[in-house]
Amino acid sequence: MSGADTSFEKIAFTAAATPEAEAARIRLADLYGETTLEEAEVIVALGGDGMMLQTLHAVRGRGVPIYGMHRGSVGFLMNTYREDLLRERLNAAIQVKIHPLAMEAVDQQGNRHRAHAFNEVALFRQTYQAGKLKVRIDGRERLEELICDGIIIATPAGSTAYNLSAHGPILPLGTPLLALTPISPFRPRRWRGALVPDKASIEIEVLEPAKRPMSAVADHSEVRNVISVSAALDASSSSAMLFDPDHGLEERILREQFVY
Structure with a gap:
């Protein structure tokens, strides 16, 4: 787990097949521009945990990190949805590499x-x-x-x-x-x-x-x-997720153990 060590400029957006997620994709693409998945330096996935898993599989082994924002029914793997300061959030995010x-x-x-x-x-x-x-x-x-x-x-x-x-x-x-x-x-x-x-x-x-x-x-x-x-x-294969520093996956996993 580490902090992002680059400045992300080329962003690709993916969205779940829901009106809420697709509307968010259109708004964010208008605000920040959009590139293809093949050319992206970072991917922003909009939806729930299912959308994050689909995106992790789609880019497995390519080294392109994924930053999820919650626009779905379950969002344990997702960051809070906001439209402002997206590039600043991406550049400050903590990177977590996982193996399947x-x-x-x-x-x-x-x-x-x-x-x-x-x-x-x-x-x-x-x-x-x-x-x-x-x-x-x-x-x-x-x-x-x-x-x-x-x-x-x-x-x-x-x-x-x-x-x-x-x-x-x-x-x-x-x-x-x-x-x-x-x-x-x-x-x-x-x-x-x-x-x-x-x-x-x-x-x-x-x-x-x-x-x-x-x-x-x-x-x-x-x-x-x-x-x-x-x-x-499979230690030879991996994908990376990005999390806001105050909303990291490790903290959420720890917090989940004290919910009753």
């Missing part, structure tokens, strides 16, 4: 599907029957049988998203851990999840996939009828 999870899912036909996730990789049951899973960490079996509605592998950046709703732990940024959180676990009933090193490789095998079909999701990418899913942090 790399997921590989194998479906019942043997096809392999790959995707990245900045928030989480998750498995969900597709029918009324609970899923039955086997969990391995770095090739070693840790859970022989987990019966549940699903399971989440969350990064620190994603630990306050669906992971938190499933009663998983909040991980401060920079913590070298991933959260492994079950969704409505039935057996073992007392298992509430685990913290694993972020260098670990996590493999989840779907037991009885024909009877208990499962879907795998990496942020917005879904694969149905999977038989196995593996996930590991």
Whole structure:
């Protein structure tokens, strides 16, 4: 995490598909000018956390930072929306670099599907029957049988998203851990999840996939009828977010742990 070390002039704007976000994009483009995503030095994303995730994926590996402003329904990853002093805010912002999870899912036909996730990789049951899973960490079996509605592998950046709703732990940024959180676990009933090193490789095998079909999701990418899913942090890939100094992501993650 570091302060911005450049003066941003070429700004590209992206907006969620809502009237509020699109109107904000038009106003800001009129005020500050607009360039293409390919030529931009910085991208301003307007919307909610879903829009931020879409933009992170769109520029992954390009080194172009993203400054989000809240014009959506959920804005944990977004800064407060204001139209004045945008360049000054960009130049004063704190930069946070995050690495995604790399997921590989194998479906019942043997096809392999790959995707990245900045928030989480998750498995969900597709029918009324609970899923039955086997969990391995770095090739070693840790859970022989987990019966549940699903399971989440969350990064620190994603630990306050669906992971938190499933009663998983909040991980401060920079913590070298991933959260492994079950969704409505039935057996073992007392298992509430685990913290694993972020260098670990996590493999989840779907037991009885024909009877208990499962879907795998990496942020917005879904694969149905999977038989196995593996996930590991991709240290070779990253994207960067910009936050106002008084509204940083690390502070919000810390504050979230004291909300009751």
